[in-house]
Amino acid sequence: MKKIINSPAAPAPIGPYNHSVMVGDLLFISGQIPFNQAKEILITSGIEDETKQVMTNLEAILNEAGMTFENVVKSTIFLINMDNFSTINEIYGQHFNKETAPARECVQVAKLPRNVNIEISMIAAKKG
Template structure:
């Protein structure tokens, strides 16, 4: 049975989506952008800073369900410029340093609010 997951430690969902959903076994996060929980958009920051904020949001959602980055099975990273891959990857590696999850990273034409990165994940729950 599907259940919605929500935390004040990540930006609230603004639209017809949830921060995450779970069936008790798997947790699916919505794409996280560099937006602070209090609504500050970091779209003018370097991609490393944007990646850190997006991943902090993702981790906050995981923690709301008692999970952590170590429980993540798959990550999808959307970049508005694939030339930002190395800077994103360097920051990303600090969150998934041991037994990293499967990952796709793709360049897209545009991202919400003009940000440079959006990151979503699927995690296993115990």
């Protein structure tokens, strides 16, 4: 049975989806973009600020599910420009312990929702 988990601190979904779905011990988190829900603004001030906002949104959803970044087992990063990879990687890496970091892929795409530069989705697991 699946359980829907949404966070009031993350951007409201703009389509027929939820922030995350828990199935058993796994949490599947929808892709998050750099929208600041509290201020109701899309962050467009540069890839550093945008990545920080995406990670903040993901953290809010994890916290709503009673988890942290330590529970993340898989991440997918979508970005418009692979030249931003090192900046994104540095900010992303601040949220994980290098020895227990999740599996991950990073792909450059032609376009993302609301014309943002980055979107990240995650899968997390409850600790046994």
